[in-house]
Amino acid sequence: MPQYRRSRTIAEHTDAPEVDAEQPPRQRGDVSERPSFLQTDRPEEPARHGIRGAMNWLGFKVAPSSKEQSERDDESAVSQHWAGPRTIAIVNGKGGAGKTPTTILLSAVFARYGGAGVLAWDNNQTRGTLGWRTETGAHDRTLLDMLPESERLLGTAAQSADLAHFVHHQPREKYDVLRSKPIRLAHENRVHPGDVDAIHSVAAKFYRLIFIDSGNDESDPMWLRMIDHADQLVVATTTRDDHAEAGALLLEALEARDERSARLAAESVVVVSQADPKATPADVAHIVEGYRALSRDVVSIPFDHEMVDGHLHYRALAKPTQRAWLSAAASVARGL
Secondary structure (H helix, E strand, O other): OOOOOOOOOHHHOOOOOOOOOOOOOOOOOOOOOOOOOOOOOOOOOOOOOHHHHHHHHOOOOOOOOHHHHHHHHHHHHHHOOOOOOEEEEEEOOOOOOOHHHHHHHHHHHHHHHHOOOEEEEEEOOOOOOOOOOOOOOOOOOOHHHHHHHHHHHOOOOOOHHHHHHOOEEEOOOOEEEEOOOOOOOHHHHOOOHHHHHHHHHHHHHHOOEEEEEEOOOOOOHHHHHHHHHOOEEEEEEEOOHHHHHHHHHHHHHHHHHOHHHHHHHHOOEEEEEOOOOOOOHHHHHHHHHHHHOOOOEEEEEOOOHHHOOOOOOHHHOOHHHHHHHHHHHHHHHOOO
């Protein structure tokens, strides 16, 4: 009968350490006693712009400058997705203060860096111009056409593609616009707080970010209901004194309205656009500094001819203007 030689165990090797029989075996999944092999720190990409970027093209490995790193941080802020929809109201009680350009360009920045699911909504009873400054889709429908369909759109059979019948997609910048109908008189555009609730419910079902361009009447129930739905407030103003004063009075009124409105005012972001090319740096600084005590952050936007009139596109703006709007969007993102 053949004899089989028993294999020696590790413990039988003279150079193997002895095993303490009383020591409990290592519990499966317990990795607290050793460092992980997985890398937890995200390595920073080398510089891509300027002299530092040029050096990296030559084979060096140079870190980004503080300016480039700041831009990357802002891009990261606006690229994130939140658990649940977020509503941002753009406000000022004075017409011409820059609410519509602010709504358009914030929507464009968030869609550009964070992807689809961004809606710009014209919540204006009196000739809102959001539709005039954005691209028109294959139809001319407005929120007044969508409102009777809101119950169906909130049903289980509704699909996101159904909204294409009512919103106007912006093919260059990947967000949608829900227009008002400015050619009609105000009383023909009249919607009620319950209508605002219905439209917002539809928007919140299908979009992750909702930017609302508002009217000028702060006592309008439609305006007040927008505030009740808002997660973040953006005050748009130019360097004109009357625009700046109207925005400041609005924040003070919200502080006195109720606790939630006061919190929105305190956490607001103010966007100061230099609409007048003759405005001096001192004019801009005066408005910016005046708002610091009233809001969480203030961002200034330089004058840009592309913002004056016509359809408004983020990519058509000068590079400094694009950077300023990215900074404004990042400030909004950090408050959501």
